[in-house]
Amino acid sequence: MPDITMNNALAIREYSDALAPHFRDINAEWISSMFRLEDTDREVLDNPGTKIIQPGGVILFVEHASLGIVGTCALQKTGPTSYELTKMGVLESVRGQKAGEFLLSAVIERAAVLKAEPLYLLTNSKCAPAIHLYEKLGFHHDAQIMERYGARYQRCDVAMRYRDRL
16 A cells, blocks of 8 residues: 555654664664563564564554654554554653554554454553553453463553454
8 A cells, every 4th residue: 555644743664674774773662671682572573574564463663754764553464354453652751642543543444454353462551651642542441352362461450452443
């Protein structure tokens, strides 16, 4: 899909090999600031093309007109129609400026195009601002998602599923 511009300052960019270092660096920054990088993190961050894109997933970036790439998020295909919203990060220097919400909205729209069912995410209760954003845009806490997918990360203690708010 082509890059999408949705307002004057922010634009959504599609994954390219040239943008892969931003995917790694932005995610490594936030994960390392709150947790420790797990082997599963390193595997995905170092190989996004083979771990996310080639199996049918998507990586989007949010670019600020004057600051460049400031955030990223992936949809990792985990089954015939299931996708995990994963590796969503925004540079600490731009948090609170709606870049994350802009990016998350674009990722949810892409998941709808992919007919993702379920669309879910795994996180940690320490990530309260992110959890609030997920709730605001239609994710709900889900015990079945936790039971089915939660063991992927040692730090996972929150599992959420997207439910369209029609």
